Amino acid sequence: xxxxxxxxxxxxxxxxxxxxxxxxxxxxxxxxxxxxxxxxxxxxxxxxxxxxxxxxxxxxxxxxxxxxxxxxxxxxxxxxxxxxxxxxxxxxxxxxxxxxxxxxxxxxxxxxxxxxxxxxxxxxxxxxxxxxxxxxxxxxxxxxxxxxxxxxxxxxxxxxxxxxxxxxxxxxxxxxxxxxxxxxxxxxxxxxxxxxxxxxxxxxxxxxxxxxxxxxxxxxxxxxxxxxxxxxxxxxxxxxxxxxxxxxxxxxxxxxxxxxxxxxxxxxxxxxxxxxxxxxxxxxxxxxxxxxxxxxxxxxxxxxxxxxxxxxxxxxxxxxxxxxxxxxxxxxxxxxxxxxxxxxxxxxxxxxxxxxxxxxxxxxxxxxxxxxxxxxxxxxxxxxxxxxxxxxxxxxxxxxxxxxxxxxxxxxxxxxxxxxxxxxxxxxxxxxxxxxx
Amino acid sequence: xxxxxxxxxxxxxxxxxxxxxxxxxxxxxxxxxxxxxxxxxxxxxxxxxxxxxxxxxxxxxxxxxxxxxxxxxxxxxxxxxxxxxxxxxxxxxxxxxxxxxxxxxxxxxxxxxxxxxxxxxxxxxxxxxxxxxxxxxxxxxxxxxxxxxxxxxxxxxxxxxxxxxxxxxxxxxxxxxxxxxxxxxxxxxxxxxxxxxxxxxxxxxxxxxxxxxxxxxxxxxxxxxxxxxxxxxxxxxxxxxxxxxxxxxxxxxxxxxxxxxxxxxxxxxxxxxxxxxxxxxxxxx
Numbered sequence: 001x002x003x004x005x006x007x008x009x010x011x012x013x014x015x016x017x018x019x020x021x022x023x024x025x026x027x028x029x030x031x032x033x034x035x036x037x038x039x040x041x042x043x044x045x046x047x048x049x050x051x052x053x054x055x056x057x058x059x060x061x062x063x064x065x066x067x068x069x070x071x072x073x074x075x076x077x078x079x080x081x082x083x084x085x086x087x088x089x090x091x092x093x094x095x096x097x098x099x100x101x102x103x104x105x106x107x108x109x110x111x112x113x114x115x116x117x118x119x120x121x122x123x124x125x126x127x128x129x130x131x132x133x134x135x136x137x138x139x140x141x142x143x144x145x146x147x148x149x150x151x152x153x154x155x156x157x158x159x160x161x162x163x164x165x166x167x168x169x170x171x172x173x174x175x176x177x178x179x180x181x182x183x184x185x186x187x188x189x190x191x192x193x194x195x196x197x198x199x200x201x202x203x204x205x206x207x208x209x210x211x212x213x214x215x216x217x218x219x220x221x222x223x224x225x226x227x228x229x230x231x232x233x234x235x236x237x238x239x240x241x242x243x244x245x246x247x248x249x250x251x252x253x254x255x256x257x258x259x260x261x262x263x264x265x266x267x268x269x270x271x272x273x274x275x276x277x278x279x280x281x282x283x284x285x286x287x288x289x290x291x292x293x294x295x296x297x298x299x300x301x302x303x304x305x306x307x308x309x310x311x312x313x314x315x316x317x318x319x320x321x322x323x324x325x326x327x328x329x330x331x332x333x334x335x336x337x338x339x340x341x342x343x344x345x346x347x348x349x350x351x352x353x354x355x356x357x358x359x360x361x362x363x364x365x366x367x368x369x370x371x372x373x374x375x376x377x378x379x380x381x382x383x384x385x386x387x388x389x390x391x392x393x394x395x396x397x398x399x400x401x402x403x404x405x406x407x408x409x410x411x412x413x414x415x416x417x418x419x420x421x422x423x424x425x426x427x428x429x430x431x432x433x434x435x436x437x
Numbered sequence: 438x439x440x441x442x443x444x445x446x447x448x449x450x451x452x453x454x455x456x457x458x459x460x461x462x463x464x465x466x467x468x469x470x471x472x473x474x475x476x477x478x479x480x481x482x483x484x485x486x487x488x489x490x491x492x493x494x495x496x497x498x499x500x501x502x503x504x505x506x507x508x509x510x511x512x513x514x515x516x517x518x519x520x521x522x523x524x525x526x527x528x529x530x531x532x533x534x535x536x537x538x539x540x541x542x543x544x545x546x547x548x549x550x551x552x553x554x555x556x557x558x559x560x561x562x563x564x565x566x567x568x569x570x571x572x573x574x575x576x577x578x579x580x581x582x583x584x585x586x587x588x589x590x591x592x593x594x595x596x597x598x599x600x601x602x603x604x605x606x607x608x609x610x611x612x613x614x615x616x617x618x619x620x621x622x623x624x625x626x627x628x629x630x631x632x633x634x635x636x637x638x639x640x641x642x643x644x645x646x647x648x649x650x651x652x653x654x655x656x657x658x659x660x661x662x663x664x665x666x667x668x669x670x671x672x673x674x675x676x677x678x679x680x681x682x683x684x685x686x687x688x689x690x691x692x693x694x695x696x697x698x699x700x701x702x703x704x705x706x707x708x709x710x711x712x713x714x715x716x717x718x719x720x721x722x
Contacts, residue, residue: 052624055600106617134615161538188530228530230543303543305691311542345540348517396516437512437535 061099061114062160062435067092069428094118095431096159098125108132112145125205126179141186143198146205149175150184150196150224151237153299153317154339163343163353163389165403165429170319170337170359174295177206182219196224202241202293215244216290232302239295245324248286255279291324292332310345325362335361351391358384358415380419382410401431471499472696476510476523477603478627479646480685483550483716484523490712491703498696504627507603514688515539520697522688525552525603525646526610540690547687549704551719553669554607554681555647556656557632559639564588566657566666569680573612575642578619583640596631596643597622604628607683608644647674648717674719685718 070089097117104110114126128145148156154171155178166172182200202220203210220241227234256279263273299317306312318338325333337359344352360382389403409422474484481504488500505513510522515535528536528544536544556572558564564587567575574580575593584590597618598605609615625631628645635641636652647655647669657666660680673679693701703709710720 048624107615108617157538191530233537301537303537303541305542305545308694311540311691313537313541343541345542348540351541393517396513396518437516 056103056105058102060436062433063097064095065432066095067430070425072423072425137190139188143184146179146181148179149222150198151222151239152297160433160435164355164387168339168357169383173361174319174321177204179205193227198222216242218242234300237297241293242290243293243324245289245326247288250285251283253282286326294322296320310347313343315341334363336363349393353389355387379412380409384408384410384416397434399433403429472700473519474502474521474523475505475513475519477507477525478504479525479604480523483718486712486716487704487709491700506601508601514690524686524688526606528688542691545689545692548684548721549687550685550713551674551721552683552685553647553674553679554644554683555669557635557643557653558656559635559641560654561639566659568659568662576613576618577616591640594638594641595622596625596634596641599624599626604645671719
């Protein structure tokens with residue numbers, strides 16, 4: 001009887017002991033697993049915080065690799081006609097290589113720095129901070145640093161989006177570099193209207209004389225009001241500032257003279273043997289002066305959904321500028337320019353555009369220049385450019401553009417008729433662009 | 438010296454244009470009936486159900502639906518990688534400007550469903566209603582303990598969505614009036630993740646579409662302390678008395694045509710709106 005009892009005790013005891021061991025080991029495994037999961041959770045929390053921080057830093061930019069063929073060697077690359085330079089007119093080059101860093105830790109402030117590596121230089125295009133405040137659906141934004149002029153439509157319209165290789169001639173001449181340093185306040189009202197008020201240096205970022213400082217104490221005032229009614233956007237802009245012109249040395253009077261060279265030796269005055277030099281009027285030393293610099297602009301864009309092939313846009317802009325000019329008679333020179341730009345989407349992969357761009361850099365003193373040779377140039381100094389562009393959107397990032405620009409020097413007083421001395425200087429551009437938004 | 442005249446580049450241009458045209462035409466032939474839908478995570482389930490129902494009736498059609506967030510969907514619409522964007526918030530003026538720049542179009546907005554943005558609590562939570570001001574206080578970090586809104590003495594664990602979400606933007610605009618979320622708000626990558634977190638977290642609070650409120654309880658909302666509290670149900674969302682009622686949208690670049698229009702017509706039909714109810718949202722009609 002004793003043996004079975006002992007055997008049963010051993011079996012029960014061993015089962016209890018085995019059961020406890022299994023439970024303990026399960027508990028231990030559970031605890032270990034819990035520790036591991038807690039560890040992973042902790043790491044995930046740290047990673048989430050780090051990723052959230054990284055997401056606040058945004059990198060954007062674009063690269064434009066370009067082939068450009070000009071009909072004549074005197075058509076400058078990417079800058080229009082330049083009679084003083086015999087530039088090579090058949091080039092491969094990097095037109096833009098831009099990278100922009102935007103750090104937005106929260107909605108109330110933002111930091112932006114924007115570089116360009118193109119042709120053979122690296123330059124800083126923009127560097128600014130932005131403070132944002134919302135009050136009852138009104139947004140206020142204060143920008144301080146180096147930024148786009150808040151003027152017109154085309155200046156702020158990125159080259160990565162534009163249909164044509166270059167901006168309009170008026171914009172290029174009146175707002176060279178498109179950027180300046182200063183402060184700018186933007187007010188955006190609910191839905192329809194927004195306005196900018198800014199104070200800037202006035203010399204832009206591509207002025208070679210005043211590279212970063214403003215020789216005038218007064219700061220230039222710039223303002224823009226724009227509105228959007230869905231299909232139609234429109235804006236007006238104004239710029240009132242001062243330009244500093246350094247003094248100039250006096251000019252002594254030189255009488256006009258004629259020289260006869262008897263080139264065929266026949267003793268008679270034949271055609272082409274007399275050279276006449278016009279008189280040069282005496283001119284007093286010019287004082288250094290601060291003078292007005294004024295710009296006005298109107299722009300409008302309309303978007304139509306009438307063709308089954310895609311959206312159609314018609315954009316237009318008018319520029320007017322006044323600048324001091326130190327010529328034979330010192331004066332305020334006025335210039336004007338405008339463009340009309342038709343853009344058509346062709347499905348999701350193609351696009352086409354047509355633009356006519358007019359610019360007259362010198363309106364009212366075309367007839368006041370004393371030197372007939374200079375006057376002849378001034379009279380025919382207006383340019384009319386017809387541009388055609390065709391795009392293929394390779395994917396969400398890549399666009400391939402083929403464009404053709406027809407440059408015309410215009411007849412005196414005309415906005416469309418070609419001057420008889422117009423050069424054969426049309427330009428073909430093929431551009432490959434990669435953009436990160 | 439090799440001389441190149443203008444004919445050469447023009448011939449090259451013609452070659453480029455014809456080449457790409459042919460490639461593009463070929464790809465279009467294979468994708469003739471395909472429609473892509475991308476955007477709001479709040480709407481991804483709804484979009485998938487619409488696509489399944491539509492494809493069952495139109496076997497030749499191929500509808501691809503993906504999420505990613507309203508911001509991602511609108512970006513895809515702008516860069517041409519989706520035909521339809523689903524968004525739980527209206528398009529922003531800056532996004533419309535981008536659409537104008539890329540497609541010369543202002544975009545077409547179509548409300549396809551209504552939603553009551555729902556605030557979720559754990560089922561063990563004693564609190565059952567909040568005012569809009571209290572909700573804003575919790576998400577801006579001014580209210581940190583449940584006892585401040587009539588609950589237990591416990592720290593409030595706040596969950597929210599990432600900033601690509603339309604629900605995030607809607608919440609920020611409507612509840613926080615544009616102010617910042619508090620730093621302690623834990624960001625999760627989707628409404629399902631928020632619901633899952635709150636189901637496990639007794640002291641959690643989160644927000645999302647009404648269709649996802651499974652395994653958690655929803656909070657009744659009051660416009661202010663004196664107002665009546667309403668639940669996010671059909672009656673109160675449709676009548677607009679629920680203070681967090683909103684539309685859910687579809688965006689297309691230009692006036693819809695072809696397969697996109699046929700799909701849209703289905704979505705707005707009685708059958709399509711029935712799907713809305715089945716998924717847990719509210720019809721627009």
